[in-house]
Amino acid sequence: MVETIVPVVHGTRTWMLSLALFTAGAVATAGLLGLALGAALPAGGATVAAAVAVFALLEAAAELGLVRVPLPQIRRQVPERWRERYPQPLTALLYGAGLGFGFATYLPVATLPVVAVGVAALAAPASGAAVLAAFGLGRGVALAVATARVRSHEQATARIEWMARLAGRRRLRLANAAALGLLGSMLAMGAASGVAQASGTVSLGTQPVADPSAGTGVLAFDRINSDGSLTGVVRYNGTFTDLPGMTPDVSGTSVVVDTGPAFEILDYTTMTVLQTLPLKGRDPALSGNWLVYRRLKNARRQIILYNLDTGSARVIAHSRLRTDLGPPDISYPRVVYHRTTASSSSITVYRIDRTSARSPRTTKIDSYFNPSIDGTSVIYIRQTLQGMQVEVMNLHTSRSRAIYSVNKGSGRFLWTTAIFGNRRYFTVYNSTTSSIHRG
Amino acid sequence: MLPDARTPAGERLARRLASSHTRRGFLGRLGAAALAAVSGRLAASAVSPDTADARYYGFCGHTYTTHHCPSPYFPPRIDLHGRPLRPKDGHRVDNLGRLVDAEGYVVDESGTRLRGPTGDLLPRAPRTRLCQDWVRERYGLKAQFDGGWYRCCGGTIRKLVDCCAHTRTRINGDAALVGYCYHGRRVFCVLYYQTSTRC
Numbered sequence: 234m235v236e237t238i239v240p241v242v243h244g245t246r247t248w249m250l251s252l253a254l255f256t257a258g259a260v261a262t263a264g265l266l267g268l269a270l271g272a273a274l275p276a277g278g279a280t281v282a283a284a285v286a287v288f289a290l291l292e293a294a295a296e297l298g299l300v301r302v303p304l305p306q307i308r309r310q311v312p313e314r315w316r317e318r319y320p321q322p323l324t325a326l327l328y329g330a331g332l333g334f335g336f337a338t339y340l341p342v343a344t345l346p347v348v349a350v351g352v353a354a355l356a357a358p359a360s361g362a363a364v365l366a367a368f369g370l371g372r373g374v375a376l377a378v379a380t381a382r383v384r385s386h387e388q389a390t391a392r393i394e395w396m397a398r399l400a401g402r403r404r405l406r407l408a409n410a411a412a413l414g415l416l417g418s419m420l421a422m423g424a425a426s427g428v429a430q431a432s433g434t435v436s437l438g439t440q441p442v443a444d445p446s447a448g449t450g451v452l453a454f455d456r457i458n459s460d461g462s463l464t465g466v467v468r469y470n471g472t473f474t475d476l477p478g479m480t481p482d483v484s485g486t487s488v489v490v491d492t493g494p495a496f497e498i499l500d501y502t503t504m505t506v507l508q509t510l511p512l513k514g515r516d517p518a519l520s521g522n523w524l525v526y527r528r529l530k531n532a533r534r535q536i537i538l539y540n541l542d543t544g545s546a547r548v549i550a551h552s553r554l555r556t557d558l559g560p561p562d563i564s565y566p567r568v569v570y571h572r573t574t575a576s577s578s579s580i581t582v583y584r585i586d587r588t589s590a591r592s593p594r595t596t597k598i599d600s601y602f603n604p605s606i607d608g609t610s611v612i613y614i615r616q617t618l619q620g621m622q623v624e625v626m627n628l629h630t631s632r633s634r635a636i637y638s639v640n641k642g643s644g645r646f647l648w649t650t651a652i653f654g655n656r657r658y659f660t661v662y663n664s665t666t667s668s669i670h671r672g
Numbered sequence: 673m674l675p676d677a678r679t680p681a682g683e684r685l686a687r688r689l690a691s692s693h694t695r696r697g698f699l700g701r702l703g704a705a706a707l708a709a710v711s712g713r714l715a716a717s718a719v720s721p722d723t724a725d726a727r728y729y730g731f732c733g734h735t736y737t738t739h740h741c742p743s744p745y746f747p748p749r750i751d752l753h754g755r756p757l758r759p760k761d762g763h764r765v766d767n768l769g770r771l772v773d774a775e776g777y778v779v780d781e782s783g784t785r786l787r788g789p790t791g792d793l794l795p796r797a798p799r800t801r802l803c804q805d806w807v808r809e810r811y812g813l814k815a816q817f818d819g820g821w822y823r824c825c826g827g828t829i830r831k832l833v834d835c836c837a838h839t840r841t842r843i844n845g846d847a848a849l850v851g852y853c854y855h856g857r858r859v860f861c862v863l864y865y866q867t868s869t870r871c
Contacts, residue, residue: 441789443788443789443790444790455790457789457790461791463790463791554775555775555776557776557777557795557796559795571795573795573796573797573798574776574798575776575798575799575800576798576800576805577798577800578797578798596798596809597798597800597805597806597808597809598767598798598800598805598806598809598810599767599768599797599798600766600767600768600795600796600797600798602795603795614795616768616795616797617768618744618767618768618769646788648788648789648790649790660789662788662789667789
């Protein structure tokens, strides 16, 4: 293949064009592969990072000849007939696209499979595309080195043999083993610290955003306008639509927003208003026929549960003004909210069907806040003297694990959360902007 | 892997390492640097001979060996009830070391409540007693104030308070002293209260 793209017959200009097209093809398909892998699985936490670390170390051992691990590859060369059928630049583009995919040809080392598994297990789609695009770029650089200033086909063959000698005597495998060992060690250390920083910023435009809420194929959030006001936005089927209120919360195909004088429930697939509720309060959350929100009344903070079928409401939590009674979230039959007083901070779960509440997390030292719930999974922020963490708790076991953290003094802080199945979202902000991450 | 100094086990290890080194020894300083790198400021403060001498082993002519209680600030200054204060000016702070107003909400130096990116107030944090509440949650010890020492410090009386518990091991990781503790309790850690009484 390399002998095809040499500046021998067609001259330097065609060679440069072919090289550029080869690189473009390789970067494009490698990037698409990374995008697909990143989107294939939700970004995992510490356990997944540990599993990828084990895989990397296993492949490093394989590179050293200590163990035998088969590589997923199609041991075929690029079709030779293409260079007879198509002009050289087009052939170069096709070759680049084929080789950029990586797995469709012979794989001399195990680096690509490890990186691909790491991208699928730990990275967001955009990050995955960037990582594997670098692999495609590497293919282009290798071709440039192999063919630059070559004046004859014999010289091209000699250059290739020289590169093969350079990589020979196990040097290539030793270098790859070292790289994989380093990667595995770093992932293992990250996993051992209990927090895998595997998360990516969700691309939602250039303006600051916060307050995520997720559903099947939909993400709602607040856009923070330049005057500090909030506008609810829903992203559905890749289209962004402004909502007539703020602090949106998604349930099924419905979204509820706070318009100021009322709460409005809309069908976000058609943007038709389903219901307008003239209720005084803020931070509404929806689950089926249940709405939950918080309000101030009679110098008390209250969390209200509202039945959309019957129109009846009841207070499920209340406190003095000096108590921080946080914004509620609902996933029938549970409502979750935080309560922080001078003496403790807790995450409280209220059962609608049992009309009882319990606090699976309580501390007298740290601060818990802004929880969200889906089924029996609760995501919340924990703030300690050392920094802030996004934690996910299983209500069956009452065990939590951190999926993201920022250190004190980093200038970054954590804010609101959302959870839907394995998709976890949280707001990260600093002094100038605010973004939504998926972890 | 080294225990994290943010955990009681890690903190004890850090303090044990600190006390086992010659104060001005090279290895001690090297250990301090390494621990500071992996364990944060608490471990570093315990190991560093210079800052430890200045902050924990003596003030206003009084020398002592028991380390301070866990706290957002060092040395841990408390109010009448044992809750944290900022050492330099005695302003009330929450458990995360942030300035707070009388309602417990986070404020800046001018007293304005701080808000998050969406305009809501920053969530508040508890402001609990460093001896009774923090020691109990972190170390599982039921601790209380028994006695203390008084010294003239900066023109007013400063009280070094013993935080006492039924334990044979103090926060340093070595044997706890009886100090000014009663009924079988021993000194687990110390704090201070700065009075306004002139001396």
